[in-house]
Amino acid sequence: MSDLADFGLIGLAVMGENLALNVESRGYRVAVFNRTTEKVDDFIAGRAAGKNFLGCHSVEEMVKNLKRPRKVMMLVKAGPAVDALIEQLTPLMEPGDIIIDGG
Structure with missing residues (x-):
């Protein structure tokens, strides 16, 4: 099994946490990031503990x-x-990759 995630989610406020949990519950590995990294650590240790x-x-x-x-x-x-996130993401992505703005 690959350690790579199937889906990346940026923004762990209420909607982001719930969407991440929903996607993971369907069998996908989810990578999460939040500008405030303590939020990432709290989520991984809390609601996401023991999950993929x-x-x-x-x-x-x-x-x-x-x-x-x-x-x-x-x-x-x-x-x-x-805008800042898109500027940060764009050089890291390749043709065929997808960025979804759900905010």
Whole structure:
């Protein structure tokens, strides 16, 4: 079994946590990232404990640990934060990879 995640999710507020748990419950390994890394650690130790998650402390770490083609969903507040994340993600992605803005 590959240690790479099937799906990446950025943003662990209420909606992000619940979506990540839902995706994982369907048999997928999920890599999660949040700008505030303590939120990642709390989620992995709490609601995600014992489940098929990979907690990441950087966007680069998350992208590196995704199966190709990579699928990343962002659940962050609309505005400059989304633009900044897209700018950060774009050079790390390849043709065929997907970025979904769900915020």
